[in-house]
Each structure stands twice: as structure tokens, then as C-alpha cells.
Amino acid sequence: MASLREFDYGTLKRENGRTVREFRITAGTTDIALNSAVSFNTWNFNGRVPGPTLRVTQGDRVRVLFWNNGGHSHSMHFHGIHSAAMDGVKPVRHSTATVYEFDAEPYGVHLYHCHVEPVTRHIGKGLYGMFIIDPPEGRPPADEMVLTMGAYDVDEDHKNEFYAFNGLPHYYMRQPIPIQQNQLIRLYLLNMIELDPVATFHIHANLFQVYRTGRTLIPSEETDVITMGTAERHILEFTYRSPGKYMFHPHQDWIAEAGCMGQFEVLPV
Template structure:
């Protein structure tokens, strides 16, 4: 008598990588069908190989031998575009109360299915319908007022990595609210630096992994740092000194699509290979500043490696002099963050890669390109 077949193999991220897959079976078949059909997302034509070893590769062949997902994510349906997220600063609604600036932010928690790779959907929990949530930005010393409404299906909160009272900590009894409820967080913007916020509901790993996090930047007030006036002004949004910089925020994250506590996709700003498929344009005459935040779940560290260049690193961004000078790789554990500053002024124009230096992360989507051009 035949015994019904009982599958025993467990799909893991390493098994997927070895097998050449980028998702579980159903999602992979769906992505493949869409790519072959051509009626959905477009597929880029194959690029010719360089004719000489000294030729620069075309953009798509520069992405680790075109080892990327096939097709395109529908950014319009998602409601956010990773290219736009790079410089989408939410400065709130400013007002003057008792002689000081108060910035009011409106944040909504909601459940939302997003496409993280062509044909691969993920049931996210979001802030303002996007992953990562909006990048909140303020000036040192401002009063911050964050009106948080929970339209999701689970209790949620906003825990800010900054200085505030216990009543504003975003934990049970101090800003953790149920579905349909509202809470107002209020505290001073201090210290200056590159920070983050995230949900602190339990189980914490699930709330973090499903998308409830975002960058939180506090610009230094030059008046409070006269000995570093030039550096402080270069970081203060809206100043002529800051306008000379090419600033962007990169939130390193990953997605466990089959919920086995191992990630199948790695990315910056949520979409694997987004900046390999659409390189980031950099003017070689202007310096670059990256606000880098790691929120990767299920892996102890993530990393950022810059090809053919070196950067100065400001750990947590709470200093105006570099923590490390002239490095090309930085590691961050979850919730660690910092500021990278570098320049391509002495480089020739062309495509320059950046990626995680865990090879598995790179090959599962955490890779991008800078398209360095003359101004």
C-alpha cells in the first residue's frame, strides 16, 4: 500500500541561493510568468558585454554579472519609490509656541501588502503606508509633537532613539496603543545626529521585521557649536552650506517571506537591487553624505562597503568630527546608525558600486550603483 508523500525538505535562504531562486515556489513561478508574458512589468534588454577588460561595464552588467531579480516592482501600487525615499525629508508642520519652534508630525500605522520584488508580495505593517516609514527631520532644540494614530490590526507604538521622558518611550503604559487609538508623543529634539524610531510592541522581532521603523534625523544648531560652525551649517537643512551636499538616507533592511526567521531578500530602502537597476546619480564636484541606519532582523550585523573610494564615518552622527577617517567598510548591528561623508571629485565619471560585504546579502539584493557624472 502506497503511503502519501510527506515533504520533509525545509526551504531556507541558503537553499534558495544555491538553487538560484529568489523566493518560494509560488512567488517565483508568478515572477517568471510575468517576465515571460511581457504584459505586466517590462524586462530590460540584454546588455552587450564589454569588448575589452578595461572597458567600463554597462550599468546592468555591473550589478554582479546581472545577478538580479527579473522585471520591475510596481512602485505606484506600493505608494513609494526607493529613488524618491533617498531625499524625502519630512520636516513636519512648524509653528511658534512660547517663542520656540514646534514641529508637528502626523503618523498613521496601517496594514498594507507591498511588492518587495517582482511578483513577490509581503504583508507589511507600516508607518504612513511605506517601508521604511517617513524620514523625520528637525533642528536641534525644536519641540517635537508626533500625533500617532493606530489604524492597524495590532497594538503599535513609536519608540524614538533620542532623549525624552519615560512617559514618551513608546512601551506598554507609555505610548503603546491598540487599534483605533491615538497617542501624542512630545519631546525636545536632542541630541543632534542620525537616529531611528520603531515599534516597541511584542513580539518585537515581528513588529520590527514587518516594517515598523524609520529614520529620525536631528540637525545640529550651529549657534550651539561655534567651534564647529562650518560643519554644523553643512548639516543644517536649508542652509547654503547644506545645499552644496548631496544628502540621502539609506535604511538597510531585509524580508523573511516564508516566516522561518531567515531572510530571503536584503535591500536598502526595501526594494532589492533598486539602485542597481536604477543607479543613483551623483555629481562628481559635490560631496556626498549618507545617513545610514540598520534595521535588519534575524541577522546579527549588516554592513556598507563603498567601491573605489573611502569615506569618513560619524558613529550615530552625534559628533561633528569623524569617529573613523578614510574607511571603505562599516558594520552595524540592528538599530546602529551613522553618517558617511565622501567625494568623487578626483574620480573619473562612471558607475561605482556599493553593497553589503556579506556576500549572501549582496547576492540576495543588497547592492546598488552610483552613476558619477560631470555637473
Template sequence: MTDPLPQPPRLSDLITVPTDRRAFLAKASAFGIALPALAAGCSRTEPDARSAADKAASATGASAPHASPTHLPSNPDSRLDSSLNHVAPLSSAAPGTVPGAQATAFHRYDPALPPLSSSSTLKLHFHAREASVRISDDTVVAAWTFEGDLPGPIVHCRVGDTVEFTLTNESAVPHSMDFHAAQIDPKQAFRSVVKGASVSYTFKPKYAGAFMYHCGTAPVLMHIGSGMYGAIIVSPREPLPAAREFVLVQSEFYLSDASQGVRAFDYPKMLSTLPDFVTFNGRPNQYIKDPIRVKVGERVRFWLVNAGPTHPCNFHVVGEQFDTVYLGAPPGSAIRGVQTWDVAPGGGMCFEVLCDVPGEFPFVNHGFGHGQKGSIGILVVES
């Protein structure tokens, strides 16, 4: 008589995470969701290597003079940074700006799409600032952020709305803002500003969709890779079918070893393109511990933005097929019955699932080398 086959673990076993980290890792490994081990060490910080013009501008709170295109940095990561030519730091850590790890609490990034404003004018004032962000129980990162978190706030507007935007830089490093939903002269609107300075511009989104926003200051790889990104969701004028709507921003983490419990973002490591974590909404595996919950019969709409900075997102829901994937601006260019679809770095797409049966449905980057590094969650469909 043969021994009975072992029963596979249930996804719900991972929802209530045991207090013993070793027990959680053992459970997670059954699903191929191994978490990278975190090492102790020290992080690097770089001295202030800004140009004399940058330092003078910082002292007065003004932007440095614009450089002509012929004087742009010879950097392949540059996005026509027309304001400042500065030496990029190799680490996101800045002395005296990051509080200790013990003072930083974990919070789940709310994936729910915020409601639309009743006004056709959306006024936004973002602040670029350094902040420590706890992305897991045992990892705190020294991030460059919009509004103190990564990703930055979810922005929601309609096609044709007026977006009045201001960025104020509270950081020691020059920053800027590039909205992919805008059609505007980037040399003026997306210019970099130094500490204490602001830049303002107005735009009207022409197309519906899931769009990325990010700092466009050279090297863009360092600024996006250190946390300066987010999503702007532009809804069509005619509403889409009723649905539970969620926003997922995939991003990669390239981190140094810890110094006083905090890990900095590491530019040479970004160039290696081998991330430590790949996440949805800035925290590895956060929607396993605290899943997204819906009811049977509901339509779920995922607005997915891939902030990169380097790798694609191969989006898939285990046990489901996408009823609708919008290749262009919703509601146009819809295709049906899709199992997996790639979203390029800097891109965004809209995915819909009809939740016909109850269960636990993992949503994942099906490029499992990255899915196993944290870009996975659970959609719980309840009766």
C-alpha cells in the same frame, strides 16, 4: 595564439533592466547579485488570539489598562510593552486587509533627505495600518506599516527642535512607536494602543545623527520584521558642509510562500535569522535599476540606519573610501579614510564620500551573504 580574455560586464548594463527576467538574472549573476527565486504556495494566517481586555478595548476604541512590570509578557523580544499582553500572530497577513497583488504597483523609495522645516516645531501624525507593498516586479508583501509604506516616512529635524508626535492605530494588531532619537519615559510614550486608539507625546532631540524609529510592541521582532520601522535624521544646529544627502535604511525580509500573489512576513522564519531578502529602503536592488545620481565634485552624505531586526550592515562603497565617518553625533568624533564600517541593528551612522572622478560606484553591505540578497545599489557620478 591564445584567445583574448573575455571583457567583464559593465555596471551600467544592469541599470537598464531587460524585460526578460532570465536575461536580467544572467547579467546580475556576473556581479554576484543573484536574486532569490520566488516560489508559489500559500501563506499562513492566525486567528484573532487577543486577550479579552484587548477585544473589549478594541470595541470602545480605548487602550487596554496598563499592566505593572511584574505582569509583562515573559518574552525575550519585549521592549517593556506596558499596555497590552497579547498573543502574537505568526504571520503579518490578516484576512480581508490586503488587496490583491495585481492592484499593487511598484514605486521606488526616494532616498533623498527631505529639507528641514523653517519651524522649530515638527508635528507628526502617523497611522499604523496593514498594506500590500510591491518590493520587486514579482514580489508583493503583506506588511504592517507606518503610513502605508516600508520603511515609513523619513523624518528630518534639528537638535533641539520640538517633535510633537501622534500615532493612531488603524490595524487589528496593537502597535506603538519607539523613537531612538527621544529621551523619554518609554512606559508612557512608547505604550501600545489598540485599533482606533491614539497615543501622543513630545520630545526634543538632544544629539545629531541617524536614528531608527520602530514599533516597540512585543514581540518587537515580529513588528519590526513585518515593516514597522523608519529613520529620523537629526541635523546639528550648525550645518555640516554642503552635500547631496541620502537616507538608506537596511532591513531584512523573512517571508512565507505566496498566497494569491502576496507573501506574508513569517515569525518562525525571523527566529531562524535566515532572511529571503536584505534591502536598502525596502526593495532589493532598487538602486541598481534606478541609481542614485550625483555630479563630479559633489560631497555625498549617506545617513544609514540599520533596522535589522537581527543582522549588521557592513557599509562599503566599491571604488571609493569614506572621506568622513562620524562615530558619534556629527560633527564630532569624525574619522577619515574608512573603507568599511559596521552599523549594528538598531543603530545609525553618517558616512561621507567626496566624488572626485566620474564612474559607477556600487554601495553595498560587504557582508556579501546579505549584499547578494538585495542590499546593493549604484552611485552614478556624472561629469
């Protein structure tokens, strides 16, 4: 469950009076078990699917030292604002390296992914992750966590057979996410499901406030279901008043029942 509340702030440096955050990212391959009978060979960043959640503050200088050890050409394309030279579209060949460097802007919830064609295949194999740029003034204290929706086309028929939050189907049903009663939860949510045009996200017995793309400090709406296309992402905030277990899942039932389903376990204070 480490990826849920784990944020990679990089190596902090000061250069010419500026804050620089340096990250080391390696593309590779790893086999993961989707269930007791099915394994899947992932292409990934730093040995995990999704890749590490990179986190900086608006105005930081971001430096990514990228090494491709994945057996195929890969790259890292960041969403946000940067120059064409740093856009991560150019393939990086196996056993070679490159450096991506840019200023972190604007604040919000962004992402990174491989942009080598066919992009659907590279993302579907696991080459994606979240990139958070915090506003300079920060946000109020909260229990912060990351949920990334993904999918697996195990037989390469251009249809997904398994779905997951944070890489592993059904994981948060078997191991519910513990949260405290009356604690403000700040959920960074990203949809990286390929081959399905949209997915919703729903929590049981509650409503959440929506900060679309994390680009505001004031919520734009309150609801209990949000619809997201591939690569769409938001911040959701909510509080549970009563102890117990509460499900969360897409309301496309075939996606939920094929692995993209979990529970919050609200613990009494």
C-alpha cells in the same frame, strides 16, 4: 527614489516662543512586490517602508500625532533622550491614537520603530524609520541622502529571504543613484536588518569619512567598510572624482545578492 532624498520637517509652529515641529504618523498595512513573483504584506508608518525620515533641529519641540490603523497594537519608540512617559513602549490599540511630545536632543542620527512585542516581528514587517536631529549650527552644504538597510522574512521561518536598501530589493541596481562628480555626498545610513546579527556597508573605488551616530562635527575615521549591528547608524561623507557607475553593498555576500545592493552613477560636470 523619493525616500532617498526626502526629509519630513513636519508642520512648523511657534508656541510660547518655541519652535514646534508637528508630525502626523499613521500605522497601517500595505502589500509590496519584492520581485515579479513574491509580494509581502508590510506593517508600516504612513504607507511606506521604511517610514518617513523625520528631521528636526536640536532644541525643537517634537510633537507626533500617532494614529494606529494597522489591525494590531503598535507604538512609536524614538531613540534619543526623553522622559519615560514618551518612550513609546506602551502598545496603542487598533483604531486609537496617542501623542508623543519631547524636546529634540541630542543632535545626531537616530531612529524610531514599533516597540510592541515581539519587536523583531514588528520591525521585520516594516515598522521603522530614521529620525535626524541636526546640530544647531548645521553642517556644511552637501548632497544629502538616506539609505536604510532592511530585510524580509517572507515565510516566517526566522530567516530572511530578501534584503533591501529603502524597502525594495535590488532597486538601486536597476535605478542607480545619480550624483555629481566632485560633489560632497552626505549619506545617512541605518541598519534595521533583523535576524542577522551584523551587516557591513562598503562602497567601491573610494573611501568615506565616518561620523559615528552623527554625534560629531569632525569625522572619527576614514575607511571603505563599516560594520553595523541592528539599529546602528552613522553619517558617511565622500566624493567621487571620476564619472562612472560604482557599486555599494554589505560585504556579507548573501545579503547583497538577495537584494541589498546598489550603484552610484557619477555624472561628469
